[in-house]
Amino acid sequence: MKNKTEPLLFRPHKGDCELYLPYDRSNRARLKRCIGSRSDLTFDKQRQTWSFKRTHFAEVRDMINKYYRLGTVIVDIVKRGQCDTRCVKARGDECSCECGGDNHGGLRGGDKWVLVGETTLVTNEVKVNRRTYRVGTSRSRE
Incomplete structure (x- = not known):
């Protein structure tokens, strides 16, 4: 070290x-x-x-x-994931946001993503x- x-x-x-x-x-x-x-x-x-x-x-x-x-x-x-409803409504296979494709095109990656506000999705999963x-x-x- x-x-x-x-x-x-x-x-x-x-x-x-x-x-x-x-x-x-x-x-x-x-x-x-x-x-x-x-x-x-x-x-x-x-x-x-x-x-x-x-x-x-x-x-x-x-x-x-x-x-x-x-x-x-x-x-x-520490970085917490953030996504947007534009990703959820997207078409096609490419995803460039922090969800890593979890929500892309309406997939909604289980219970780990929560809608806060009108368009923002967040997760409590922590990436270091x-x-x-x-x-x-x-x-x-x-």
Whole structure:
């Protein structure tokens, strides 16, 4: 999960963020300055990772960007499906909306799609997309 020479920040779709930092005696102090001295910060010795609340994600990402040459950020993004009655009334085989063809041409994909408003269909099914990007002072030179 980690490259021992650079930070790795992970924000899962649920729960606390995790951070791997290359060893430095000042890591705890730097993180506490970043997220606030009263904020929860725990270190998992076995995994060699720090855990902190999701609300501090942006501050920690900005700290990596400021103090490290390169770092990796992984973010889980939750997306709920949305469709439209135009899809339900469509003709033909091609569907380009988020239902993936569940509702296309009146198929109505079971009970998972609910009409809200006059034309919008939504589902409570959650899709998690993972986005990875680089941060740091030298990311533009890669």
